[in-house]
Amino acid sequence: KAGVTQTPRYLIKTRGQQVTLSCSPISGHRSVSWYQQTPGQGLQFLFEYFSETQRNKGNFPGRFSGRQFSNSRSEMNVSTLELGDSALYLCASSPGLVGNEQFFGPGTRLTVL
Amino acid sequence: DQQVKQNSPSLSVQEGRISILNCDYTNSMFDYFLWYKKYPAEGPTFLISISSIKDKNEDGRFTVFLNKSAKHLSLHIVPSQPGDSAVYFCAARRVGGGKLIFGQGTELSVKP
Numbered sequence: 001k002a003g004v005t006q007t008p009r010y011l012i013k014t015r016g017q018q019v020t021l022s023c024s025p026i027s028g029h030r031s032v033s034w035y036q037q038t039p040g041q042g043l044q045f046l047f048e049y050f051s052e053t054q055r056n057k058g059n060f061p062g063r064f065s066g067r068q069f070s071n072s073r074s075e076m077n078v079s080t081l082e083l084g085d086s087a088l089y090l091c092a093s094s095p096g097l098v099g100n101e102q103f104f105g106p107g108t109r110l111t112v113l
Numbered sequence: 114d115q116q117v118k119q120n121s122p123s124l125s126v127q128e129g130r131i132s133i134l135n136c137d138y139t140n141s142m143f144d145y146f147l148w149y150k151k152y153p154a155e156g157p158t159f160l161i162s163i164s165s166i167k168d169k170n171e172d173g174r175f176t177v178f179l180n181k182s183a184k185h186l187s188l189h190i191v192p193s194q195p196g197d198s199a200v201y202f203c204a205a206r207r208v209g210g211g212k213l214i215f216g217q218g219t220e221l222s223v224k225p
Contacts, residue, residue, distance in 0.1 A: 035215070042202060042216050042217035042218050045212045045214070090157070101147065101162070102159070104156030104157045107155075107156055
């Protein structure tokens with residue numbers, strides 16, 4: 001079974017631009033969560049989607065948004081990029097909503113200049 | 114508000130010795146705890162977990178201990194190997210499921 005895939009793997013943007021990141025979960029998994037990893041902050045939860053509905057949301061500004069499609073693939077969008085948005089963005093999938101274990105993708109490294 | 118804390122950003126251990134990684138939490142509603150391991154340029158991978166009804170779970174060289182009264186858990190790796198060098202994250206989940214809350218991570222370096 002293929003693992004969680006994320007595209008692109010690396011991205012460089014400038015302040016004020018917007019970016020869309022993509023995540024394909026493991027086949028059969030219906031829950032997708034997004035995390036931001038920055039040095040010293042660990043993994044900060046962004047949001048979780050299940051069956052195309054956002055189920056949980058972290059403490060991030062409205063510039064961060066996401067969606068999930070009927071095939072469980074998910075995208076997250078960041079508008080009006082700021083320097084502090086530079087981070088590794090990780091996507092994780094699990095079979096159901098109440099999962100004990102999440103399977104992570106390799107992440108997208110976003111650099112904002 | 115950091116509900117899950119890993120107060121040691123780094124740890125260095127000699128090969129063959131024991132590695133002990135610590136994690137503290139503040140929310141008594143957490144009922145399930147996990148440890149993830151992360152190599153550079155890869156996503157975290159699940160290592161071991163423990164339910165709040167247990168105080169110990171073992172899987173090969175890895176053992177997780179949970180002290181609910183102290184709101185503390187630890188991961189023991191015995192014996193440590195150079196391939197264990199990675200960043201380790203502890204995570205917690207509230208009763209009823211939902212999102213995982215991660216700590217800041219501890220970078221373990223196992224020296225030959």
